[in-house]
Amino acid sequence: MPLYEDIKINFLMGQETDFKGCAFSCLDTEKLDLKMMILELHDSSIDVPSVFICPISLEPMQQPVTLCTGQTYDKSNILKWLSLGHKTCPTTMQVLWDDSITPNNTLRHLIFTWFSNKYFAMKKKLEDVQGSVLEHLETLKKVKGQNRVKVLKDLRKLVAAHVCARTTMLENGGVGLVSSLLGPFTSHVVGCEAIGIIVNLDLSSELKRNLMHPGKVSLIVDIMNEGTIETKMNCAKLIEVLLMENNDTNKIEIVSSLSLLVGLLRLVRDKKNSNGILIGLKLVKLVLCCDEKVRISLISIGAIPQLIEVLPNLNNECLEIALYILEMLSTIEEGKLALKECPNIIPNVVKMLMRVSENCTQFALSILWAIYKLAPEECASKAVEAGLASKLLLVIQSGCNPVLKQMSSEFLKMCSVNYSTSILISNCMLTTTIQ
Known part of the structure; x- marks a missing residue:
């Protein structure tokens, strides 16, 4: 000892x-x-x-x-x-x-x-941090240009690292001061640092309403489309916070922005950063529920083929959200047509059955059902070749909910209409006992 x-x-x-x-x-x-x-x-x-x-x-x-x-x-x-x-x-x-x-x-x-x-x-360290935040806030009121950028960078680091720094910002009007820097003429670098600060703070309803001003939202969306991956994630998280505020008029204006939807899809396609993909998918899901016109806009900018392309690389959490989005888009005619035109969509979606969760299976089956209604013979052929029938039997024999089992049973019957029993069994690798 x-x-x-x-x-x-x-x-x-x-x-x-x-x-x-x-x-x-x-x-x-x-x-x-x-x-x-x-x-x-x-x-x-x-x-x-x-x-x-x-x-x-x-x-x-x-x-x-x-x-x-x-x-x-x-x-x-x-x-x-x-x-x-x-x-x-x-x-x-x-x-x-x-x-x-x-x-x-x-x-x-x-x-x-x-x-x-x-x-x-x-x-002593806490006192130093609080004093440093207050000093930076006073300096921020006086400086411009590169000096302003430097102060904002220092503030962002303090706010990200210390709870007491965030508290000091909130108690001394720091959020209002920083958010006042966001506007039509804000430079990209100032906007990035300001958003990096704000997104780490617990915003009041009043501050959220202030940030939902069209000019500020437009700037946040522009920065999300041009910034680094960290900046893109900060912008997406901030927009998500703002959309949670109960203000239907401003919500519709925000989610209807094509620039926002394009930026979110760019975030989702970035395979190098799983955190960014998750943040992007969550926000796409949120805007999807705000207004039906958003679904048509998403389809028009190619959301369906882009989501289908990234499906094989997604983790389980992201996969469930992506399938939910595709299922929502499949409820309108434009979405069904876009799904049908995607190469390899049927094999890729069949793989999702019984892979992650019951929700994933239900979303995947709904997507296949939407395609089947447009082209029954073509869909049945590709689906059976991809192993759909054996997956459907697994669903039927599993502990899934009755609605999902019924859907699987009906889908299996529809597939069998286009195939002889022997061919269906051969493609499913089933035994005569199951027949």
Whole structure:
């Protein structure tokens, strides 16, 4: 236990410990509550010395006590252990010849001093962050050009890294100040940094309404189409937040923007960034539900073939959203025609049956059904060759919901109309027993 001994010797000699914190007198530290400090430091990712950790709870000890075996535990934990009738030491499993416990005051002072140092260091850091945010906000009111960009970049980093920075921004009018920089004449670089700040903040309804001004929304959409992948994601997330605000008039104006829809599809097609794909798909799903005209617009800019193309590379979460979007688009005539014209759509969609979830299976089956209604013979031929019948049998025999089973059963019957029993069995790789 060299670490413990070094701490103990330094403490008893009145020297500073090796924890980078300044020493505090007993008068200073005794005013603090150890439990409160432990709680406040719990989420700060500090490495607590192992000798301060109770072997039972694996949490820092507040009242360390020592057993006759020489092992130390937090008082509440060892008393609970003993109250359950245990007669052994939890760590060594030695039989206790004496069940008395002795307060380990030296260790408690070491723990108290260590947490005091960390606590004051954290408080000082928070004060520095808050002061830095306030200073940047004051500077932002005065500067322009590259100096404004630099201040915004610094603010964005502070807001992304510290909760207290976000709180300070909200409490001191920082959001209103930054959002006021967004407008028709805002430069691309200023807009990117401002949006990067705003998207990390908890916006009030008033601030959301302010940002939904057509000029500001237009700028956000333009930046999404031109920015880096990080900027595109920030813009998409901000637009999603704004669309959640109950303002139907502005919603329709936003979601009807072809520029927005094009930008979202670009985000979805970026195979290098799965987070960007997910954000893009979520926003496409949201705008799809806002107005029926959006579906026609999406189809007109080639959303269906683009989504079909990325299907094989999507993770399960993205796949379910993409199939939902395609299923929604298949409910209108333009969507059915676009689906039918997509190369390899039937084999690609058949693969989705019974692959991820019941929802995915239902969406995929609805898409195939829409194509089948337009071209029954062609669809049945390609679907059976792709293994549809065996997938449908799996659905029927599974624990899926009755509606999905019924749909699968009817689809199987329709496929069999275009095939002899022997050919259907051959394509399905079924046995005569199933026949």
